[in-house]
Amino acid sequence: MIYILAGVAAFALLVWVGRRARPMLARTEWRIATGSMAALAVVVGGLLGVTGRVLPGVVLAGLGIVLAVNARRGGTPAPSLDRIELAEAREILGVAADATREDIQAAYARLIRAVHPDAGGSSSLAARINAARDRLLKK
Numbered sequence: 001m002i003y004i005l006a007g008v009a010a011f012a013l014l015v016w017v018g019r020r021a022r023p024m025l026a027r028t029e030w031r032i033a034t035g036s037m038a039a040l041a042v043v044v045g046g047l048l049g050v051t052g053r054v055l056p057g058v059v060l061a062g063l064g065i066v067l068a069v070n071a072r073r074g075g076t077p078a079p080s081l082d083r084i085e086l087a088e089a090r091e092i093l094g095v096a097a098d099a100t101r102e103d104i105q106a107a108y109a110r111l112i113r114a115v116h117p118d119a120g121g122s123s124s125l126a127a128r129i130n131a132a133r134d135r136l137l138k139k
Contacts, residue, residue: 003048003056011063038067089132101137108133 045061048054090097093107111129115121 003053004059007056007059007063011066014067034067034070038064040064041067084128084131084135086135089135092128092132093136095136099136104133104136 041064042061043064045057045059045064047057048060049057090099093104093111095103095107099107108129112126113119115125115129117123117126
């Protein structure tokens, strides 16, 4: 019975943390940690099931499967060029309505250096910057 209570408490804690810090949990490090916890929960649940404690094993394995599914979900999808408006694209890049092609490229280069995923930035933010540049340059 203690295993069920511990599993329910751990699940409730993870749900509470997930709702309060959703942007933080979308980071790669948290996804790796969540996947590792999911694998551990499935293994321990299997071991509990093999040793005769079937109900706690099933609950823990189910928790692990739910965590694994949540860990597989990525960040927000890249915006479609059809959906991004000109005003929004200008706001993202921080350029005026009368900005030249060179101004747009300079703003893009400055922003993408700061938020590129290879430099520790967000892939969804880099995708938004790419979509804004493409929309303004009509690629």
